[in-house]
Amino acid sequence: MEAPIVAPSILAADFANIQRDVEMLNQSDADWIHIDIMDGVFVPNISFGFPVCEAINEYAKKPLDVHLMIQHPDRYLKAFRDAGAASISVHYEACPHLHRSIQAIRAMDCKAGVAINPHTNVQLLEDVIADVDLVCLMSVNPGFGGQKFIENTYKKVHQLKEIIAENDSKALIEIDGGVNAQNAAQLMAAGADVLVAGSFVFKSIDPLATIKELKSIG
Numbered sequence: 001m002e003a004p005i006v007a008p009s010i011l012a013a014d015f016a017n018i019q020r021d022v023e024m025l026n027q028s029d030a031d032w033i034h035i036d037i038m039d040g041v042f043v044p045n046i047s048f049g050f051p052v053c054e055a056i057n058e059y060a061k062k063p064l065d066v067h068l069m070i071q072h073p074d075r076y077l078k079a080f081r082d083a084g085a086a087s088i089s090v091h092y093e094a095c096p097h098l099h100r101s102i103q104a105i106r107a108m109d110c111k112a113g114v115a116i117n118p119h120t121n122v123q124l125l126e127d128v129i130a131d132v133d134l135v136c137l138m139s140v141n142p143g144f145g146g147q148k149f150i151e152n153t154y155k156k157v158h159q160l161k162e163i164i165a166e167n168d169s170k171a172l173i174e175i176d177g178g179v180n181a182q183n184a185a186q187l188m189a190a191g192a193d194v195l196v197a198g199s200f201v202f203k204s205i206d207p208l209a210t211i212k213e214l215k216s217i218g
Contacts, residue, residue, distance in 0.1 A: 007032035012198030032065040039070035057084025089113030140177030149178030161191035
């Protein structure tokens with residue numbers, strides 16, 4: 001089992017010291033910086049938009065993994081690419097023409113991801129799985145950080161891993177929500193590749209050590 005790709009979620013950072021926290025991540029063992037974009041419509045919360053993403057990109061030395069929890073994401077793909085996104089994930093539930101959205105992301109030389117909510121069946125991704133670089137499984141209900149991990153996620157990881165293999169896809173499985181030291185090893189054993197961690201990293205006494213702990217699982 002390989003070491004996970006660790007992607008701390010900047011949503012849990014100290015926004016009054018965002019440059020400090022981004023520079024901490026630069027010095028850490030983190031691989032990506034995960035950025036949750038929320039519009040208050042698709043999810044019951046508003047996070048931030050292009051200006052904050054651009055500010056993070058100005059200081060970041062790690063790829064920006066942008067997760068769009070928004071309605072009508074196609075309208076904003078280019079703006080987030082221009083703001084520094086290396087990968088962009090859109091929600092299955094928000095995209096009536098999902099294949100078109102994936103094509104548009106890849107045409108901008110970004111990695112294309114699809115995110116699904118906890119209630120969404122992974123089988124629904126079978127027709128696009130060969131076209132995506134990343135599947136983001138929400139392991140909490142999207143919209144807020146610090147929520148409790150949903151145990152059914154392990155089953156969904158197993159199912160998704162089978163779909164990826166059956167379709168000769170190279171998609172990575174990303175877990176977003178409630179990831180910590182207690183469930184990370186089991187997620188990796190089930191087939192996860194990318195661990196997003198927000199509160200677990202930024203609320204810890206030593207974020208650098210916490211990131212190192214996650215990175216050592218594998």
